[in-house]
Amino acid sequence: MRVLVTGYSGQLGYDVVKEGKSRNYDMYGTSSSDLDITDKQKVHTYVETLNPTVIIHCAAYTAVDQAEDDQEMCYNVNVIGTKNIAQVAKKIGAKLVYISTDYVFDGQGTEPFTEMSVPQPVGYYGKTKLEGEQVLQLILDAWFIVRVSWVFGINGHNFIKTMLRLSETHDTVNVVHDQMGSPTYTADLSRLILDMIETENYGLYHASNEGVCSWSEFAEEIFKQAGKQVIVNSITTEEYPTRAIRPKNSKMSKQKLRECGFNVLPSWQDAVGRYLAELKQEVEV
Template identity: 65%
Template sequence: MKIIVTGFSGQLGHDVVVEGKKRGFDIVGIGQKELDITDEKKVTTFVQLQKPDAIIHCAAYTAVDNAEDNKEACFAVNVKGTKYLASAAKEVDAKFIYISTDYVFEGTGTDPFTEDDSANPVGYYGLTKYEGEKLVQSLIDNFFIIRISWVFGINGNNFIKTMLRLSETRDELSVVGDQFGSPTYTFDLAKLLLDMVVTEKYGIYHASNEGFTNWAEFAKEIFKVAGKSVRVNSISTEEYPTKAIRPKNSRMSKDKLEAKGFKRLPSWQDALSRYVVELQNEVK
């Protein structure tokens, strides 16, 4: 099976390519240097030349706060880029996996959002990702839309790396404690995406590691696992203002994964423990 993976220079794209090669797929990882996904002609030519069986679209403009000021750039990547790739996939009859986000929901309440709940993004980043979802559904039949949250992986920056970096110089930190969701380890998610791509169980799915937490509790667990002595003070969203509105409820139900015969990802605590070991081994 031949697969094109966009966003190879990012956390998820990198791990999908690594896992795909382990499984013996003919896998082509592309980053911004290899292909400008906002150039329709280049995208069409590239996909027609490669003739993949599937495209796993991990590339995205994910700078949530910057998106509020740089709307044109965010729209170009998340909407136009997705449209060009999905259209090109249809032309060569390739399956299409689109990585979406918890930010498509308004983030209120306490119940986990299901795949059938209405999307209502409150920030520009979430809006562009939802526009991408709608385009994928309108342009192609053989699609998977995978909504994820709180991503961390070895190849790139994330909350865990930030916390560990701050722990080198700080013994006390204030972290938001009223935003709830599930961390997603790209190593685990990559396996699920490749399990999915060989099937025809198309549709929208939620996929993150099991269990819910908040950022402050997540930070405490990070320091505990890494053996760092840092006091974490839980603060409110209002005490840490940001340009883009953060959802207070990013809980997502993953029942559909199981219903469709896919394995749920391990608990976020298990994922965090393995990830910290991976980071420590990388330093050695």
């Protein structure tokens, strides 16, 4: 199976390529320096020449705060780029997986959002990711859309790396406690995505590691497992203002994964432990 992965320089794209190679797939990863997904002609030329069986579209503009001010770039990458990828996928008959986000929801309420919940993004980033979903569905008859949240992986910046860095110089940190969601380890997510492409079980899925926590609880678990003596001061969202509104409820139901025969991801606490071990191994190498 020949698989093209966009966004290879990001956390998920990197791990998808790594997992694919472990399965002996013919993997090709591209980053923005290799392929400008906003350029329709370049996308068609590159993809038609490669002629992959599957395209896993991880590339995205994900700077949530910056997106509020850099709307043109955000739109071009998340909407136009996705449109270009979807059109060429249709032309060559490739399966397409689109990675979306919990930010398509407004974060209201306390119940987990299901795949049937009506998206109502409140920030520009979320709006463009939702529009990417919609463009994909207009162009293709069959597709995979996978919504994820609170992503962390070995290749790139993330919350765990930030907390570990702060632990080197701080004995206390302030972290919000009123935003709830589920962390997602890209190594686990990659296995699920590649399991998906081996099937015809197309559709919209929510995927994150099992369990729910606040950002402050996430931080406490990181310090606990890493053996760091850092006190976490729980603060409110209002005490930590950001340019873009953050959803207070990012909980997503993964019931559809179970219904369609896919394995749900391990608990987020278990994922943190394995990720910390991966980080340690990388340092030792």
